[in-house]
Amino acid sequence: MHNPIRHAGHAVEEFFEAFWHLDGRLFRTLRDLVLPGRVAINYLAGHRARYIAPLRLFVVLSLLTFFIGSAAVHIEEGAVDVEGIEAITSAGTVEEVERVRDRMVGDIERARTAAGNTPGVMPSLVAAEVRIRGAAANRVVELGGRPKPGAAGADAGAPPAGPEGLQFNMLGHRGEWNARDNPVVVGWWPGFANDWLNRKIGNLEMNMRSLDSASADTWLQAVMSAAPSALFLLVPVFALLLKVAYLFTRRLYLEHLVVALYSHVFLLIMLSLAFVLSVLDGLVASTTANTLLGLGMAAVLLWMPLYLLLMQKRVYGQAWWLTLLKYLVLGFIYFMMLATATVLVFLARMTTA
Template sequence: MSHAVLPSDDTHPPACENCATPLQGDFCHACGQSTHSPVRHVAHAVEEVFESFWHLDGRIFRTVRDLFVPGRIASRYLDGQRVRYVAPMRLFVILTLLTFFVAKFVVQDAMQSLEPGQVRTDDVAVEFSQARTDDDVRAVLDAALAGIDETRRTVGALPGVSPQLDIAETQVRAHARSRLAELGADDASPAAAETIANATSTPVDAQGAAATKPAADGARTTPRTPPTVGGPIGERIERNVMRLRDEPQLYARAVLGVAPTALFILVPLFAVLLKLLYLFQGRLYLEHVVVGLYSHAALMLGLLLVFCGALVIPWLGLHALWGAGAVVVLQSLLLWAMPVYLLLMQKRVYGQSWPWTLVKFVIIGVLYFALFLSVAIPMAGYALYAL
C-alpha cells in the first residue's frame, strides 16, 4: 500500500504562488518572488525582515561610500552598473529630508537664546554691579556690545532677530548708565561723562518694546506701524511680520520647510544647464538629471555632516575643547570642498579637457546661482505668507 507524503514546511511549491509560473529554484524567474513563505514558518518571517533590511542598508552604505569620490557613482550608474547603488532620486530624497530634519535642530539651538524672554542680560548686570570704576564699566559695556554685534553678524539677518538684539543692547546700555550713576560718574572725568552719554538709550518697558521718545518742542509722536501692502495677502504678510518680532524662530522653520521643494525645482533646471553646455556629447536629458541628482545628493551629504558637527560642538566645548576645534576645522574643509567636488565630478563624468571644464563650470555656477535666487526668493516669500 502506498502512502501519500505530506509536504514539510520547507518544501517548495511546484509553481509560483504569485503568477503560477513553474518554479526551477528558490525564486520565480518571471516575477522574482521567493518560494519561502513568511506566513508558514517563523524563521522565514525573521529571515525576510533581516534580508530586506541588510539588502537595503548594504546598498545605502555602498552608495554613500562611493559618493565621497567625485563622479564615481554617477559614471558607473550611467555605464549601466545600477543594481549596486540606490537609485539617484531615492538617494537625493533621503539625504535632502534627513539634512533639513537635522538643520531644524541646529537652527532651533542657534535661536533658542533669541526667543522672547531668552535674550538674557542678567549676567551682564552682575558684571556691572561688580565694576568699581568707570573704566571697569566701560570695559564690561564694550565686551557686551561686542558680543551682541557678533550675534548680529551671524544670525541678525533672520527676521525678528534684530529687534531682540536691539532690546538686549538697550538693556545693556541701561545697566551701564545705572552703574555709572551709582559710582558718581556724573562728577567724574570727561571720559566717564562720554560713557554715560553713549550708554543712554531708549528705555524698554516691561513687555520688551521700546518706548517712544518725547519729541522736541512738544511735538506729538504716534506709534510706528508697518505700511499696509493692500489686499488680504498683504495683510496676512503684515500680520506675520509682526508675529516674527515675538517668535523669530517661526520664519526659520518655515524656510527649512520649503527648502526641499526649492531643491526639487532646481535639480531639473540644473540638468537643463548641463544639457545646453554639453549639447554635442549626445547625452540624453535624463542622463544629465542623474548627474544633477547625484551632485545635489553629495551637497546634501556634506551639509548633513556640517549640521551634525554643529550639534556636537556645544557638548565637545564642555567636555573636550580640542574636539570642538577639530570639528570646526572639518566643517570649514567640507564647505570649501563642495565646489571642488562638483568641479572634479563634472570633469570625470563628461571627460572634457580642463580648460573647457573650468569655463563651463564657471558658466553653470553663475547661471545656477541666478536660478537659485529666482527660486529661493519666491519660496522665502511663500514661507513668510504661510506662517
C-alpha cells in the first residue's frame, strides 16, 4: 500500500525544487520585462508556464514598493530623544508638556545650526521636530488643554491656539472647524459616526500642521509613498480604459487586464528604484555621487513613459500615429486619475493618529 506521508528529507527536497522553479520563473519574468511588451505578448500567446502570473507578481511588488516607499520617509527612532518623547507622553500637566517640548525643540535647533548643510542630517532633524510637536500636541489635548505655540521656535509647524483650523463649507458646516466649539455634524449620521469623522479631521489638521516645517523633498516623498496604493486601486480602471480605447480589436477585458498588470509591475519596479535613488541622494556627501544619482533619477523618469508607449505599440500592433494618439489621451486621463488617487490616499493616511 502506498504511504502518502513522505519523510522529512523528501519534504526538504520538494521545497528547494519549488523554490528553484519559482526562482527560474522570476528571473525569466524580470529579464523579459526589460523589453517593453515581451512578457504580456508571450503570456497572452499562451506561454504562461515560464512566467509568474501577472496578478501574483503585481500583488507582491505592490507590497514591496509600499514598504520601500514607507521606509523612504520613515522617521528613524534614533533621530529623536526617545526618553524625551516618553517624558512628554507621561507628563501630568500642560505646562510640563510644554517645558519638555521647548527643551527638545531647542536641542534640535542647536543641532540644526551645528550641522549646517551636512547632507542627510537636516531631513532627520526636521522629522524629529515634527514628531516632537505632534506628540506634545496630542498629549496637551489628552490633558484637556489646547495646543499653543511654545517659546523655543514652536511657531513653525505647531498647532494653533484657539479655534483656528481647517475651513469647511460643506455638509451644513460653516466657518473654521474646531472639535469642541464648531465640529462637523452630519445630521443623518449617528453620533458615533460624527465623533469618528471629527477625530479624523482632527488628526488631519494636526498632521498637516506638523508637516508645515518639513522640506519640499519630505513633502514629495510623503505624497509619493502613497503612489503604490493608488496604483493598486487603479489597475482595473486602467484595463477598462484600454478596453474602450481598443474596443474594435475584439480582445477580452481579461486580456487588457494582463497588459495593465504587467504595465503596473514595471511602474512599481521603477517607483521602487526612484525611492532608493532618492534615499541614497540624501545620504551621500559626494558631489559626483549626487550628480550620478540625479542622472539616474532623470533616466528613470524618462524611461517610464517611453517604455509604456513602446509596450502599447508592440502589444496592440496598430500604426504609430494611432498608437501615439491613444497613448496621449489614455496617458492624460490616467495621470489625472493617478494624481487624484495618490493625493486621496495620502490624505487618508494623514487622518490616522
